[in-house]
Amino acid sequence: MPSGVELIEGRTKLLVPEQHSSRGPGTRTADVFFNEQMAFGRDVTIMFLKALDKNGITAADAMSATGARAVRIANEVKDTIVVANDADPKAIPYIEHNISLNSLSNCTSSNKDLHVLFAESSFDYVDIDPFGTPVPFIQSAIRGCRKKGVIAITATDTAPLAGAQTGKCRRRYQSEPIRGYMCHESGLRILMCSIARELAKFDRGMKPLLSFYADHYFRTYVQVEEGAAATDRSLGQLGFMHYDPKTLERSVSEHCSKEHDKGPFWLGPLHDKKLLARMDAAGMEKEKRCAKMLALWKNELDEQTFLYDISELSSFTKMSPPKMEVLIEALNCAGKTTPTHMSPTSFKTELDAEEVISIYIRTSPDNKM
Numbered sequence: 001m002p003s004g005v006e007l008i009e010g011r012t013k014l015l016v017p018e019q020h021s022s023r024g025p026g027t028r029t030a031d032v033f034f035n036e037q038m039a040f041g042r043d044v045t046i047m048f049l050k051a052l053d054k055n056g057i058t059a060a061d062a063m064s065a066t067g068a069r070a071v072r073i074a075n076e077v078k079d080t081i082v083v084a085n086d087a088d089p090k091a092i093p094y095i096e097h098n099i100s101l102n103s104l105s106n107c108t109s110s111n112k113d114l115h116v117l118f119a120e121s122s123f124d125y126v127d128i129d130p131f132g133t134p135v136p137f138i139q140s141a142i143r144g145c146r147k148k149g150v151i152a153i154t155a156t157d158t159a160p161l162a163g164a165q166t167g168k169c170r171r172r173y174q175s176e177p178i179r180g181y182m183c184h185e186s187g188l189r190i191l192m193c194s195i196a197r198e199l200a201k202f203d204r205g206m207k208p209l210l211s212f213y214a215d216h217y218f219r220t221y222v223q224v225e226e227g228a229a230a231t232d233r234s235l236g237q238l239g240f241m242h243y244d245p246k247t248l249e250r251s252v253s254e255h256c257s258k259e260h261d262k263g264p265f266w267l268g269p270l271h272d273k274k275l276l277a278r279m280d281a282a283g284m285e286k287e288k289r290c291a292k293m294l295a296l297w298k299n300e301l302d303e304q305t306f307l308y309d310i311s312e313l314s315s316f317t318k319m320s321p322p323k324m325e326v327l328i329e330a331l332n333c334a335g336k337t338t339p340t341h342m343s344p345t346s347f348k349t350e351l352d353a354e355e356v357i358s359i360y361i362r363t364s365p366d367n368k369m
């Protein structure tokens, strides 16, 4: 039996190494990786797969470590057949122990490099959860995903994606990232753009079902669509953003032309709102956080818009910020405006920068008129 501590996450018992990460991106404190903070991310997978509501779904958790996500799927989502795979032989005793701890007959362990796993077999749901960038694994994930299947991909290389390492982002993702208030939204959209471009090489398109930034990582769940028309539709959703620091104006375009253009990004929706409506936080390990995030995702504007931040408007106008609720309500009277899950001080709006700035000035406590 592998050594470690037993805990319960969601409705599932897990044995994990005693020395494990409890927050942050997770350091390799033990031979086999486990990060308690990722319980939220695993909760999202459970809520997502329950809401997909497909019978007999085959799932591959390709980078399983202790098997935490795979074993939770097999135990908490009915009618699933799950493979918990990891290339590291030290992970396998944990995976096998966790399968038997929950008396599961619908989960098997696998000790393969995922490139081999996905050359040999394909699945309805493919999960890629690497240390750092997923770029080296995306093509294999696509090969291992069945027709109309779903690929879920995590990226923890936030520094390049969010613009702190521009050169690395250019090399890895062939995109120009954005620093500052829009960095997380743009990082997520660069990851999604890169998945769409890889899928296109296989004549496959994508429909994002759920995409988010949390803690130290980006994660997206995309439905794979087959054929040239679907691929062209996907590629048609890629584009650039023009940002003018003198006016705060943001606009999107198909081609990169101006001095301040960034991208390319995925400019289509982040989520499928119908699927989100079926997702339920009840019984999740981080139930309160899941409920809060679900409410934000369901409500947020998620297409063709880039967020504004209240601190950005404060430093631009040199006026104190109004309360966030007051500002959003005032903006919403002029055009659809919503909070965003990216940051509690940011919002998304259909309004242009001039209107946003004028409403900010009107609602600022410094404005005595």
Ligand SMILES: C[S@@+](CC[C@H](N)C(=O)[O-])C[C@H]1O[C@@H](n2cnc3c(N)ncnc32)[C@H](O)[C@@H]1O
Pocket: 033, 034, 035, 038, 042, 062, 063, 064, 065, 066, 067, 068, 069, 085, 086, 087, 088, 091, 112, 113, 114, 115, 129, 130, 131
């Ligand atoms: C961040 S951990 C996964 C964490 C896990 N999904 C969880 O929720 O606890 C990444 C894992 O990927 C495995 N890995 C790295 N390269 C791999 C490859 N080419 N094929 C399969 N597994 C790989 C590592 O051994 C490690 O256990």
